[in-house]
Amino acid sequence: MKWKKMLGMIIVVEMLLVVFSSVSTTASPKSTERIIGGVYNPGEDFGNTAPGGVASYGNATFYTSNVDQYGADKYDVQYYGYHIGDPYSSGYAHHYGYHPGPDAYWYAPQDLYNNIPGGTEYMVIVETINGVNDWSGANFTGSTNMTAAVDSPDYQYLPDIFLEQIPTPNLKSRNYTSGEIIINWTGLDEWISENSVASSQKWKIQASNILSYSVYRSDGGLFERVGNATQNRSGEVLFEDTVEPGDYYYRIAVNYRYANNTGLIDKEHQHQGLYNVLVAQGYTPENSTMFPGMYVTHGRSNVSEVICTDINGPWIENMQPEDGSVLNTNTTTISANYSDVSGIDVGSVVLKINDVNYTSKAVITETGISYDYTNMSDVNYTVYLEVKDNSSKHNKASKTWSFTVDTTPPKVKAKAPTGDKVLVYDEIYITFSESMDKTVDMADVFSIEPYLGGWTWGWYENDTKVRGTHPANPFTANTTYNCTISTNAKDEHGNNMANPYSWNFTT
Known part of the structure; x- marks a missing residue:
């Protein structure tokens, strides 16, 4: 009890x-x-x-x-x-x-x-x-x-x-x-x-x-x-x-x-x-x-x-083709790498080329993006890439870069001398349709028959014109010379001439 x-x-x-x-x-x-x-x-x-x-x-x-x-x-x-x-x-x-x-x-x-x-x-x-x-x-x-x-x-x-x-x-x-x-x-x-x-x-x-x-x-x-x-x-x-x-x-x-x-x-x-x-x-x-x-x-x-202590967007690098580059092919891979301490939200990635969205056609991973572009025209291309991180703030970063496609071969627009009253010390002048690669040896580009050696060449007007002189070896009087520009001639973007170009003159 x-x-x-x-x-x-x-x-x-x-x-x-x-x-x-x-x-x-x-x-x-x-x-x-x-x-x-x-x-x-x-x-x-x-x-x-x-x-x-x-x-x-x-x-x-x-x-x-x-x-x-x-x-x-x-x-x-x-x-x-x-x-x-x-x-x-x-x-x-x-x-x-x-x-x-x-x-x-x-x-x-x-x-x-x-x-x-x-x-x-x-x-x-x-x-x-x-x-x-x-x-x-x-x-x-x-x-x-x-x-x-x-x-x-x-x-x-x-x-x-x-x-x-x-x-x-x-x-x-x-x-x-x-x-x-x-x-x-x-x-x-x-x-x-x-x-x-x-x-x-x-x-x-x-x-x-x-x-x-x-x-x-x-x-x-x-x-x-x-x-x-x-x-x-x-x-x-x-x-x-x-x-x-x-x-x-x-x-x-x-x-x-x-x-x-x-x-x-x-x-x-x-x-x-x-x-x-x-x-x-x-x-x-x-x-x-x-x-x-x-x-x-x-x-x-x-x-x-x-x-969240992450306020910075992802780091984007290694953009290809390089900004400002010129391609002499109509096929290339557009790519870039990215990284972030909070990781990458792959679903946030956006790829645009000349304001057209190509995201769905690209290969996207947590470290980068790539897109194989074919049948490109000879124009300027602007690439826009956007990506967000995986933090709760979803910090965003973007990059824009440009490149140009040039697959057009150069042509000879003008030449001199011509005709049948050329002086024996006259110089050779050649004008091309665009800026040329002046690192190419003119001995591999220009030939003349009958042969004449001792040429000195100089480029001017944005490398679209070249002048050849021969002060120590004058032409022979009353002679017809045949000049040829070979396909070794190429523009500054690496496009070679499609066909040789020839002309003649008489002294």
């Missing part, structure tokens, strides 16, 4: 979260054996179900934060993870705990020893998962603590906890040049309720149990921890990060104090410390090896909105 009466009292006064500690039966003076409490605000969709199981549930971690427990089966940390039940009636706290039989003996954590009356501190951290089947959703958390009472009854009452949603980090500022990102959020209030069986509890106004927040960053893949931000109770919390240009997401976890327990990674005592309890319970969070002195919540905040 004693325990039934206690259970009724708990229901009436809303103290429904239950986390317990058992103590050595030889402890003297007697210290607290069981701790009882409850939670408010576990989350707006707490208790809903989803395919595959319960969508929202609660878990409590109970430990002593200021002593070490030594010996086999003695742990610093106790896990007590039952589903949080609904309130017994409107206005009551959600109850946490389990009593298996009509005698209402409360189900207590086991193997917690060496409680020191007036010294050992009990601490409970409560977490709930909101809306999803794992710890990746919007999570709520809270904590409270007390000191083991001297000559206490079998049970003590913790104040009810107001759970708070782990805040989602937001962008405060960013520097595109340095890559510095500053994110912020409001620190948790760590509220506790005025509701409690023992109205005179000294621990009702608790100090902050939150040490800091773990910050996690993702560039689209797995989240990795990048540092800690110090708690600022009910105030602004800041975290500074430096990144390369790109898209980033952030989320946080809450770091509760764990004091100086040495059992974290103690290899000598097989059953001692947080490490072994974590393994025994199937947990492998970062607490077990990385952060002595703190307990990191399993729960995380929601993911922040994407934070």
Whole structure:
């Protein structure tokens, strides 16, 4: 009847979260054996179900934060993870705990020893998962603590906890040049309720149990921890990060104090410390090896909105044919390479040639574009290429370049001398239809019969005219000379004359 009466009292006064500690039966003076409490605000969709199981549930971690427990089966940390039940009636706290039989003996954590009356501190951290089947959703958390009472009854009452949603980090500022990102959020209030069986509890106004927040960053893949931000109770919390240009997401976890327990990674005592309890319970969070002195919540905040530090469009290079070039063929490959730290959005690529869209005919990859153009006319071509990166800003870059196609062979437009009264020292003049390649040796271009050597040639008028002199070797009087321009003659774009050109004169 004693325990039934206690259970009724708990229901009436809303103290429904239950986390317990058992103590050595030889402890003297007697210290607290069981701790009882409850939670408010576990989350707006707490208790809903989803395919595959319960969508929202609660878990409590109970430990002593200021002593070490030594010996086999003695742990610093106790896990007590039952589903949080609904309130017994409107206005009551959600109850946490389990009593298996009509005698209402409360189900207590086991193997917690060496409680020191007036010294050992009990601490409970409560977490709930909101809306999803794992710890990746919007999570709520809270904590409270007390000191083991001297000559206490079998049970003590913790104040009810107001759970708070782990805040989602937001962008405060960013520097595109340095890559510095500053994110912020409001620190948790760590509220506790005025509701409690023992109205005179000294621990009702608790100090902050939150040490800091773990910050996690993702560039689209797995989240990795990048540092800690110090708690600022009910105030602004800041975290500074430096990144390369790109898209980033952030989320946080809450770091509760764990004091100086040495059992974290103690290899000598097989059953001692947080490490072994974590393994025994199937947990492998970062607490077990990385952060002595703190307990990191399993729960995380929601993911922040994407934070982009990339404001530059892709880099476009190696445009072909080269800008300003002239081709002496009517077939070519138009191409370019591009790159970006955020990757390339291949669906954004646009290729236009003389304002006609050729994108669908081109070969487009994440590193470049190419298009084989055939049957081109002898005109000027202007190429426009546009491409965007894969960042959330979809930064755009474009390039425009031009080239000319010239496949027309040059022709002889004029020549001199002609007729039958040419003087023996007259010079040879040849005028072409376009600028010529003057690097071609005129000995391979011009021939005369009967043979006459000792020629000196000079180009002028934009290399469209050439003059040949022969001061040391005059023509022979009363002689007919036959002159020929061979197909070795070619214009500045490499087009050879299609046919030889000949004429004659008489001295």
